[in-house]
Amino acid sequence: MTAPTTPAPATAPVQTDDTPGSTATGQAPGTVLHGPVIAWFEQHARDLPWRRPEAGPWGVMVSEFMLQQTPVNRVLPVYEQWLTRWPRPADLAKEPPGEAVRAWGRLGYPRRALRLHGAAVAITERHGGDVPTDHAQLLALPGIGEYTAAAVASFAYGQRHPVLDTNVRRVLARAVTGVQYPPNATTAAERRLARELLPDDERTASRWAAASMELGALICTAKNENCHRCPIATQCAWRLAGKPEHDGPPRRGQTYAGTDRQVRGRLLAVLREAVGPVPQSVLDRVWDDPVQRARALDGLVSDGLVEPLPGRLYRLPLT
DNA sequence: GACACGTGGGA
DNA sequence: TTCCCAAGTGT
Structure with missing residues (x-):
């Protein structure tokens, strides 16, 4: 396993005169969150295959494609099959795109398989077969958007990027902004907040990205949040406010039957x-x-x- | 910014 | 059983 780097203890005093929702002016609103969340992560992180060193950047990238809108448990077996069959981008690039679609199985949103294949081809042709390290180059690949580019750069290469997925958005909405759910679509305010909260140190930043995401996935979930197991429960703005019910526009529900x-x-x-x-x-x-x-x-x-x-x-x- | 885009498990 | 939702992207 990775060496448990001892996070710098957050000794900063608790935020004082900020209203729960206002974080725009604070210097480092939530710096006090990093320590507890990262420490919790060191202790409770799931042992997922794409987090092991042997996964490499390609393993991280494949996992990120598969995890888009798809639960971890369903991804696990397909991920193993893919990495065994196509251990490098060039291995996948040699295949017809239809093989990627077939091997995608029932993960859903099969266009992701097509785009992952396209990304493998582009990596083989333009990047010498290695997953690019540069955020902009990652973003240029098919199927990679703002989130995935940041995730690969952070998880695979340890870079410092705001990684704003649905889990992190929910954690920040509650812990910092003090509301039950984030907006339907990611807002500029959320991006600004995520960037403000990003630790200066590269190593700590990438750790924070993984840790805050894991917290949202395991503890601070959409339904039935587990505040009693949350490392930042005592600082959570939403909890401190009495966990007010979501009010804004209805959360988008997706219809499926008959479509x-x-x-x-x-x-x-x-x-x-x-x-x-x-x-x-x-x-x-x-x-x-x-x-x-x-x-x-x-x-x-x-x-x-x-x-x-x-x-x-x-x-x-x-x- | 709103929509389309799969699938299956848990409450 | 019905509803909700799971590490988003592209148009």
Whole structure:
């Protein structure tokens, strides 16, 4: 395991004259959070494969793609299969994109598989087969946005970046801002806060990123938060305020049943299991409405997830 | 900024 | 059973 670096004890006095929601003016609002959270992380962090040294930058990157909107437990087995089969970006880049989609299995959002394959190709062609270390170069890769670029740079290379995922956003919303949930979409205020809270030291910053994320994943969860096990419960603005109920606009709920997404999922499931090209007549059985069915299939084709062949045949893309 | 985009487990 | 949600990105 990694050596438990003793975090510098936060001896700074408690914030005084700031209203719970106001952190704009403070010098280092929440510096006092780093120590306890990192110490808690050293003690309670899960032993996940992509956190082991042998995972390397490619392992970190693969895990970040898979973890986008997908729970850890479901990612675990697929991650192991991928890294065994494609231990380096160049190994994946050699494969047809459809193989990535097939190996993605039931993780969901299969476009991520396509983009990860595209990223592997780009890394092989433009970066000599090594996951780039530069944030801007990471951001330029398909499927990598602000979060993933920061996460890879921080977790794989120990760099100092604000890593603002849904877990960290929730932790900051509660501990610092004093509200139950962050806004639906990430705001400039949240980015500013995350940057202000970033420890100066690179090593501590990357540790803080992982630790605050883990706290949100294990303790400060969306439902049933476990304040009694939280290392910063005594400083949490939301808890100190009496844990007021979320008021703002309703939290976005995603519908699924009956949508094109569900149809796409069924179509792709058939194609993943198939060895060779699949006749349209077989695909037709997955959904009754022919209009929606055709629209979904067209969408998959235009997304590059499905390749149409002459004679009303379909398969996962070879190119 | 709002939407589309998969899937399955837990409460 | 229904609802909520899980390390986001691209358009």
